[in-house]
Amino acid sequence: METTLAGHVVENLPQVTATGVIIKAVIILAVLSALAGFGTFIERKVLAFMQRRLGPMHVGPYGLLQIAADGIKLFTKEDIIPQNANKLIFMIAPIITAATAFIALSAVPVFPDFTIPEFIPLLGGTFVPSIASDLNVGLLFVLGMMAAGLYGPLLAGMSQSNKWGIIGAARTAIQFLSYEVVTGLSILAPIMLVGSLSFVDFNDYQAGGIGSWLIWQQPVAFILFLIAGFAETNRTPFDLLEHEAEIVSGYATEYSGMRWGMFFIGEYANMITVAIIASVVFLGGYDAEGALGWLFIMLKIAFFFFLMLWVRASWPHIRPDQLMWLCWKVLMPIAMINIVITALVILI
């Protein structure tokens, strides 16, 4: 028994305090905003490597300081609001994207839990949990929050009184709505197996090593979830929202400076969220490999992130009608059949 500065009694199983949750929230915000910047650098380098180019090379060693240069550019750029746009909605839209992306991250396990060492003044001994807000229905909450994220691009496109923006917004609505169905249905099969919506239960269910990973029992659901995840995070075969060859930049056409940057941060945060869900639900969770579990979950998340870049380098865009065909005539029926088969197997 020991007492932290916040006055809470800490037993053997550390108690989650308000201070710990706030620290966690700050860590998530800081690290992931920075990761979004670093992610662009990695993306450009990986794409360059796959296309036999050099990528950014001029700013700093191997172009590493390109992140700083891009950041300075984004922060100092003029924030232009078009004359005929609905100014309030135009200003709010990027905040919705960034906010929903980070709220979604509050219910998934990000980084291992740890206790701040005693020798640090003020905050020493505070237990920082792995999941900022451990909901019973965490999985549904994350999916719901990502669904709410569609208002960012939607309102952005509709408020800017720009043809490309409107087309981008319409594409947002059809793409996100359609693929939400696939995401939900594909993840329903593992939920039925585990019998819970909590990430902790998913982690515990797969505690028996690689053999007990859900990917072996639900390979179809895994692939469906990945495909739908690409569509929901607006990644390249499915980035119709801002397909630069067709609609300039879609919903983001009129945005500049930090407002555009917020869309960007939101997109990268969503990519990381999808990677975390895929790792925890299908690839064994965060302490599957014992003491080094936190390292392996990072590697799994990094792999999914890399996979998104890899796919971008390898595959062309698809047409909107192909996107709808894929969703409603291929992926959704497969997801339904998968659920029925899973239910039959559970019953028998």
Add this chain to the structure above:
Amino acid sequence: MLENFAASLMTIEGFAFYLFSVLTIGLFSVTVMSKNILYAMTSLAAGMVLISGFFFILGADFLGVVQLVVYVGAIMALYSFAMMFFDATRDIKEKNTSNAVVFVLGGMTALVLVLMFAAPIYSESIQALYPMHEGVGNAQDVGMVLFTKYLVPFEVAALMLLVAMIAGIMLAGKKMDDSLTEDMSADDEIMIEKDEK
């Protein structure tokens, strides 16, 4: 009365409740009052998000999340898809024949609704017919009630949705085989050329 209010405002639940209430009512007022489609739509969606907050305060996490997924993610998004057909940046002109009639009818409906929902609270304290079980998740509790007591309404609702879905497919699917974007006559010409060869 006022002391009770002040005391409840001090607790986390009370503060959250009043915050969400004020924000929800404010946002829904914007939905009703505003002449701009975008403002109305945005405030309605934001109000829907805040309503899920009430479920979270009551400990009904599952229903709160369902509120988020269904109303914010699906229904509001469909509304907004319909909004694509309007010019969102221009104010709309409402065609009210008489403001007084609208005011009286709206006010009466609101009054009746308030009375309906307030009556049981006033007469006796509300009892939970299906209290939550300890150690059982929210989703399981909802499922148990839904598949025992309310099985028939549940199935009827499912059937009605199926009927609506088939009707929707029938209405929209008449010309599904024709492409709206491609010029069909161009295809015919190609076919004719093929035939001639």
